[in-house]
Amino acid sequence: MSTVVRHEHAHHFESAEQEFSAAKMGMWLFLVTEILLFSGIFVAYTVFKNLYPEMWSEASKQLDWKLGAVNTVVLITSSFTMAMAVRAAQTNERGENKGKIVGLLAATILLAGAFLVVKYFEYSHKLHVGTLPGEHYFFPGIQAANAHIFFGIYFLATGLHGIHVVIGMSILFWVLLRARKGHFYNQYYTPVELGGLYWHLVDLIWIYLFPLLYLV
Amino acid sequence: MSASNSDTHAHAHGGNYFEAARGLKSWLITLDHKRIGVMYLFWVIAAFLFGGLLALGVRLELWAPGETIMSADTYNRFFTLHGLVMVFLFIIPGIPAALGNFVLPLQLGAKDVAFPRLNLLSFYIYVVGTCMALYSTIAGGVDTGWTFYTPYSATTGGSVVMMTLSAFILGFSSILTGLNFIVTVHKMRAPGMSWYRMPLLIWALYATSIIQVMATPVLGITLLLLAMERALGIGIFDPALGGDPVLFQHFFWFYSHPAVYIMILPGMGVVSELIATFSRKRIFGYRSIAFSSLAIAIISFLVWGHHMFVSGQSVYAGMIFSFLTFLVAIPSAIKVFNWTATLYQGSISMQTPMIWAFSFLILFTIGGLTGLFLGTLGTDVHLHDTYFVVAHFHYVMMGGTVMAFFGGVHYWWPKIFGRMYNEALAKISAVLVFVGFNVTFFTQFVLGTRGMPRRYYNYLPEFETLHKVSTMGVLIIGLGVTIMVLYLAKSLLSGEKAVANPWGAKTLEWTHAASPPVLHNFDETPVVEEPPYHYPAPGEESRPTKVPA
Numbered sequence: 074m075s076t077v078v079r080h081e082h083a084h085h086f087e088s089a090e091q092e093f094s095a096a097k098m099g100m101w102l103f104l105v106t107e108i109l110l111f112s113g114i115f116v117a118y119t120v121f122k123n124l125y126p127e128m129w130s131e132a133s134k135q136l137d138w139k140l141g142a143v144n145t146v147v148l149i150t151s152s153f154t155m156a157m158a159v160r161a162a163q164t165n166e167r168g169e170n171k172g173k174i175v176g177l178l179a180a181t182i183l184l185a186g187a188f189l190v191v192k193y194f195e196y197s198h199k200l201h202v203g204t205l206p207g208e209h210y211f212f213p214g215i216q217a218a219n220a221h222i223f224f225g226i227y228f229l230a231t232g233l234h235g236i237h238v239v240i241g242m243s244i245l246f247w248v249l250l251r252a253r254k255g256h257f258y259n260q261y262y263t264p265v266e267l268g269g270l271y272w273h274l275v276d277l278i279w280i281y282l283f284p285l286l287y288l289v
Numbered sequence: 290m291s292a293s294n295s296d297t298h299a300h301a302h303g304g305n306y307f308e309a310a311r312g313l314k315s316w317l318i319t320l321d322h323k324r325i326g327v328m329y330l331f332w333v334i335a336a337f338l339f340g341g342l343l344a345l346g347v348r349l350e351l352w353a354p355g356e357t358i359m360s361a362d363t364y365n366r367f368f369t370l371h372g373l374v375m376v377f378l379f380i381i382p383g384i385p386a387a388l389g390n391f392v393l394p395l396q397l398g399a400k401d402v403a404f405p406r407l408n409l410l411s412f413y414i415y416v417v418g419t420c421m422a423l424y425s426t427i428a429g430g431v432d433t434g435w436t437f438y439t440p441y442s443a444t445t446g447g448s449v450v451m452m453t454l455s456a457f458i459l460g461f462s463s464i465l466t467g468l469n470f471i472v473t474v475h476k477m478r479a480p481g482m483s484w485y486r487m488p489l490l491i492w493a494l495y496a497t498s499i500i501q502v503m504a505t506p507v508l509g510i511t512l513l514l515l516a517m518e519r520a521l522g523i524g525i526f527d528p529a530l531g532g533d534p535v536l537f538q539h540f541f542w543f544y545s546h547p548a549v550y551i552m553i554l555p556g557m558g559v560v561s562e563l564i565a566t567f568s569r570k571r572i573f574g575y576r577s578i579a580f581s582s583l584a585i586a587i588i589s590f591l592v593w594g595h596h597m598f599v600s601g602q603s604v605y606a607g608m609i610f611s612f613l614t615f616l617v618a619i620p621s622a623i624k625v626f627n628w629t630a631t632l633y634q635g636s637i638s639m640q641t642p643m644i645w646a647f648s649f650l651i652l653f654t655i656g657g658l659t660g661l662f663l664g665t666l667g668t669d670v671h672l673h674d675t676y677f678v679v680a681h682f683h684y685v686m687m688g689g690t691v692m693a694f695f696g697g698v699h700y701w702w703p704k705i706f707g708r709m710y711n712e713a714l715a716k717i718s719a720v721l722v723f724v725g726f727n728v729t730f731f732t733q734f735v736l737g738t739r740g741m742p743r744r745y746y747n748y749l750p751e752f753e754t755l756h757k758v759s760t761m762g763v764l765i766i767g768l769g770v771t772i773m774v775l776y777l778a779k780s781l782l783s784g785e786k787a788v789a790n791p792w793g794a795k796t797l798e799w800t801h802a803a804s805p806p807v808l809h810n811f812d813e814t815p816v817v818e819e820p821p822y823h824y825p826a827p828g829e830e831s832r833p834t835k836v837p838a
Binding site: 084085094098099102103107109114116120124207209218226233 | 399400401403404405464468469471472475476477504506509510511514517518521522523525531532533536540
């Protein structure tokens with residue numbers, strides 16, 4: 074139990090420090106591209122909110138802010154467990170924190186699953202009443218025209234975010250499997266740290282989506 | 290490429306990267322940046338030849354007014370596919386992913402890029418994207434032009450969704466390559482290789498990578514929105530559904546204008562290498578060339594609106610975009626002046642790569658200056674969507690980037706394959722392409738100013754002579770490229786063996802690595818002690834260039 078698998082850096086690096094700092098820089102650059110990917114949706118959001126302000130506020134009221142708030146709390150909690158997992162890996166000297174790392178990663182993945190379950194109930198409600206994108210829209214309860222655009226952007230934004238949640242869960246699951254084998258300790262915890270960075274970004278995007286879509 | 294060596298550890302003792310492992314599988318799963326670069330090189334050259342054949346089809350159709358060899362629908366698909374293939378499959382990956390992959394780690398004195406597996410992944414993503422693009426041409430074709438303007442692209446038939454997804458996928462490949470290069474430049478430099486000792490190709494690739502990482506995701510979301518528009522009718526871009534088609538243009542050009550610099554900046558980097566090496570002279574204004582690459586990268590994000598002067602965007606936006614467009618001319622001109630100053634009093638040797646570099650200098654300058662005509666609001670209204678625009682961007686993209694690409698291919702060919710090519714044929718080919726290019730596209734400046742609109746299938750009889758001249762130019766280019774393919778193929782099979790540094794160049798891939806290099810590039814990690822292109826100054830005693838034993 075109290076052993077770790079020692080990590081050897083790849084042949085083209087001079088040292089483990091060089092490898093770690095390169096990996097971390099690569100991840101940060103990747104997060105920049107993710108933000109820019111979502112930025113298109115945020116721009117479209119701004120354009121159409123200004124073009125059709127009344128429709129926007131009417132359509133926004135169709136979203137259930139309580140469910141959105143629950144999901145926000147769920148994701149913030151998962152970010153906390155994630156940060157704890159990274160800390161546990163950083164302070165793991167001889168494998169004494171292994172159970173803690175695995176447990177905290179499992180908690181993060183379970184919270185992500187809970188987020189998706191809530192999202193599933195929200196989506197199925199919309200499928201039922203017809204607050205859907207584009208030509209599939211058939212909800213009778215909004216007076217203003219063009220509400221299908223709001224729901225188009227809603228589904229795109231939350232759908233793309235949902236895909237990121239699923240990808241994040243897969244990455245963290247892979248990290249969890251490696252953690253069980255004792256791969257991470259205070260000299261080597263790159264995958265935990267980078268998986269954590271990705272997961273915090275997924276949370277952060279939701280923290281913007283929630284007020285923009287549910288609370289305006 | 291000598292006889293195969295059964296010793297599995299041969300690579301550790303001087304076998305080159307071709308000999309290090311053998312068989313198809315060793316290529317398909319390779320993590321070696323040199324092999325990945327070579328695989329890219331063959332793909333992009335194939336894409337170039339395919340795109341060239343499409344251009345030939347377009348030009349032959351325009352030989353005479355009315356239907357010549359194909360219907361109007363086929364013609365629309367031909368020019369669309371020509372644009373898409375040349376932009377996404379050839380020019381964007383051309384210099385960075387093919388030549389850059391091979392050269393960048395070598396010039397930095399590194400054993401590989403920072404993330405070799407990611408490098409291979411981005412190659413396979415590129416292959417998948419290519420296959421999707423080819424599939425969409427079989428399954429209905431695309432007739433929107435490479436710009437996919439809405440609402441037409443949201444309503445026309447054909448396989449637009451497949452093609453947009455293909456460009457989306459290719460974008461990922463581009464992002465990953467850019468990300469890899471940025472981290473490699475920051476983290477993998479050899480001891481002594483400070484930022485100001487980096488060759489100028491590295492600065493150019495670094496600036497390119499910044500654009501790839503920062504602009505391509507926006508194209509990604511744009512194409513995703515377009516695909517959704519077609520699949521679900523979400524109505525964001527379709528005015529009939531309450532959407533805004535100009536928003537699409539903003540999105541599209543926010544990526545695609547910086548993308549123009551993704552295409553030209555690496556070419557500028559290659560030309561900096563060629564001019565320094567073949568003038569045997571320290572490059573003039575090293576830092577201003579380096580920083581002008583970064584300046585171009587930054588300004589490139591602020592000029593997209595100059596594609597939209599007649600789209601209905603606000604007049605004030607148009608004026609600001611026009612002003613910012615003029616700003617881009619400054620760093621570009623800085624480069625041209627510095628290259629010219631480098632030539633001054635250099636001992637210039639007109640070997641094949643240098644002929645391509647001269648072609649670049651002349652054609653890029655014409656292309657750049659005609660860009661100012663189009664950046665001016667008043668003249669643009671007159672020239673917008675005419676052959677003048679077609680001629681302008683071909684002078685920059687083909688006259689600039691393609692000339693630099695071929696210059697680079699001929700420059701690094703001995704390093705990549707360890708073989709020389711037939712110098713006489715290579716010079717003939719370079720001159721033929723230069724002449725053919727001018728015959729093809731200079732005519733189009735004239736056509737454009739006289740009012741010939743771009744993309745039209747039919748035209749007035751008064752344009753016929755100029756169209757015929759332009760088509761004949763393509764045939765000359767075709768002859769030059771055919772000769773090139775033949776002598777390069779012959780070089781691969783039976784070319785004379787290349788020495789480590791046939792050009793007397795000063796960068797690490799020539800001074801410290803064999804031709805072709807060993808698996809891990811260098812027998813021992815190079816230590817850099819002098820600035821790049823450190824040729825003796827006039828009056829200084831000449832120092833022999835270091836050649837590996």
